[in-house]
Amino acid sequence: MSANAAAAAARTDRLRGFPWVHLPLLLLLLSAIFPVGLLAMNSLKTDVEIKSAPLAPPTVLHPENYLNAWNAAKYNIAFGNSLLVSAATIVGVCLIAGLAAYGLTRLRLPGTEAISTYYLLAVTIPAQLYLVPLFFVWVRLGLSDSLVGLILIYLAIYQPFSIFLLRAYFLGMPEDIEDAARVDGCSEFQVFSRVVIPLSAPAFLTVAVIVGTWSWNEFLFATTMLHKPELLTVALKYVVFTGMFDVDFAQQSAAGMMVILPVMILFLALQRTFVQGMISGGLK
């Protein structure tokens, strides 16, 4: 390294250590945390405390807010619904998007380009463009006010993202292993289920985590299709619960925390998976 380069490197190192960079960054950090932090704090205070000392931490912790909110909002049913919808969406999307991505990558179909273009086009159109006819068709078919109907919609709308992500992963995989399995007498489906899926487990995990989060959080289609109280997902139940005017702020906050906590824990545990997946899935 020349003396000049060494000096330059030393200068960048010194800049790296400059503490003032942290000042605006920490302010931003605070603004990113503040609303959620306040929600967490409010969920452990009493309604009276929230209305008299809005920024003060709880004097005594009130974890019973969670139990009260859980019972009052009838979350046990809503959580069951959401878990079912998310789980079925994850399994279904991994299966059909995995098959489709494999078919489009490895089986050299004529028309692959056209299908890719179709999916690309599909992700740029607003949901409102197909929502209205879909709603009336779903009512006719008895699929509105049905979790199966909602799952089918999620299987469709989360497909393009999953296919793009899995296809990119398959393209980077050596084809020799699959050929070896074929020579050993595996059928195409066996090649897919016994070789491709295990080898691309990280990509399927990414799809599962992100599609699971999206279906847990999804609002527009859920609120359009589901109306019976016993069918609402957690996000819907929460909106209904917080819209009732006799519910105190403490319980509302606890109810909100319970919606975001599962996703938050998953995010903290699998941060890299989330970030990389969401970046590559920018085209939602």
Added chain:
Amino acid sequence: MSTLGREAARPAIATAARRRRRWLGYAFVAPALFLHLGIVGVPALVTFGLSTFDWDGLKPAQFIGLANFVEIFTRDDVFFKAFTNNLRWLSIFLVVPVVLGLVTAVMVGTLGKSQFLYRTIYFMPYVFSSAVTARMFNYLYHPFYGVNLVFKQIGLPQLAQSWLGNPFIVLYAVLGASLWHFWGFDFVVFLAALQQIDRNLYEAAALDGASRWQTFRYVTVPLLRPTIVFILLMTTLWSFNAFDYVYIMTQGGPAHASELLATWIYGSAVAARRAGYASALAVTLTLISSGVIVAYIYMKRRGMEV
């Protein structure tokens, strides 16, 4: 010997297998594709047809030609309000999160281990349910509690506002909540793109005595151009499709002051039960937002550097 034998046998297997694989390939793609066509593709096309009908969803639909579109552009004041609000929404979203995300990413990119902490916290709001974050801001914007109570208690009651009741403020109040939710996405995309840039370029710039601003302006920004264009394009689409925050926080009110095209379509279809009219609005929204995409592709085809 055995190697030679395998080489010779291979083409025969391959041709027989290839034909079989082609049919299998369609069988692999079919479930996904048909489901998607049934739920997205075909209904989207039906909406174009439906936009020429007067239909309440129950009685037989009546063909009325382009009357819905005539109504949109001549008599629907809410449409113009919503469209203007979408343009306001778009212009703020094209600037604030992009600049904030880019500048923050450049700053965080110079750090060592603390990168991880910043990335985690900045991005976290993006994975939260918009229903909860919207309601959280509903609380913060409460007429008597939330920030207004804080202002009162610290002796600045004049700062208290009717955040969601004042037609001049409401759109920006909701927009602020949505920005808080979203900007971390731009940040992580820029941070990931920055990490792809060759370190040597920065050393070369430092050797040439470039200032930090010059390095940013003449090294970082040009190299990030594809990423910036991608973000701007996505932001445009998302801004025209924005729905959740307005719908949950204000329902487009008061008096349509925070109405957006997506919520107006929804209101026309669900509350007013005007399926045909809502379809015409949806077609209009799609043409507006896809116009941006078409312009982008056109410029790219013409070899313009975008």
